[in-house]
Amino acid sequence: MLDHEEKFLFKEEILQLSNALSETGALDNVEDLLTDVITSPRFDSEVFTLERSLQVMLGVRTGSTLVGLLTVAPDVFDEVAEVRIPPEVHERLVAWRARFGLAIDNALNFLNNPDGIQGHNFATQVAHVDERRVLQGRLTLVRYNNEPQFFQADAQVYYGLIADLLERLGPHTDGDAIDGETLTRLKDAVALVERKAMPRPDRA
Structure with a gap:
């Protein structure tokens, strides 16, 4: 669980992410990118550049926040529901985590801890x-x-x-x-x- 200071910072990051995703076409563009990465035959290499691609699309800090949110522990992700963001943004975040989160997390773990x-x-x-x-x-x-x-x-x-x-x-x-x-x-x-x-x- 997050302490008081962590909750404050978490809320600020989620609000910034929500604002970026509320821009016209942003939700669909991000979903298209995630879909392209997850279905790519070069998934291992594509996921390595995913965060950078999201940073270009949404902003440096916001792109990193989204990758972290998709792969964060369930109890931390549940904190998103306590932040006032548009329902359509929250629904997409929940759907993206369910659809892409585990695969991206596993791939990033492998890249950070490569097999011999x-x-x-x-x-x-x-x-x-x-x-x-x-x-x-x-x-x-x-x-x-x-x-x-x-x-x-x-x-x-x-x-x-x-x-x-x-x-x-x-x-x-x-x-x-x-x-x-x-x-x-x-x-x-x-x-x-x-x-x-x-x-x-x-x-x-």
Whole structure:
């Protein structure tokens, strides 16, 4: 439950949110945004930018208030009923919390406390794009909850990712961070890429 000071601040935030949502078209625009996010195939990444999108739409403080209200504890949300706001605004808030709140809360918790990776797999394939042969990779990451995630991209994307990883890991690496076998594999792989990437005499 909220103490006296918290209730006062809570009331002020809800009133500001209500005023923003009372603007013409605001309720429908916010609902459209929430619906787009919750139904997006890229939900995990979309929800990460949800608060920023609401801040642009409603204002910085008000956008944050709405995200917090959708995911706050039930007893705190019940305090909204004690604040004098238009019935249509209160009805939408209740409906949004019921429809979107749990999914958004779970996604935000995952983003703030990401699951670890217990395994991975990587495969290559050649795709035909605009009459060109394009080397692609398919990366599978297996979370600790055994749920796999798949990523497919052109080889250039993966080479950029590998370079970023090595550049950021390198300065902090010591003998405990990487074993000799893995280091040898890295050296051999880089040497192979260098040989393959060298221009052929017939293409010079």
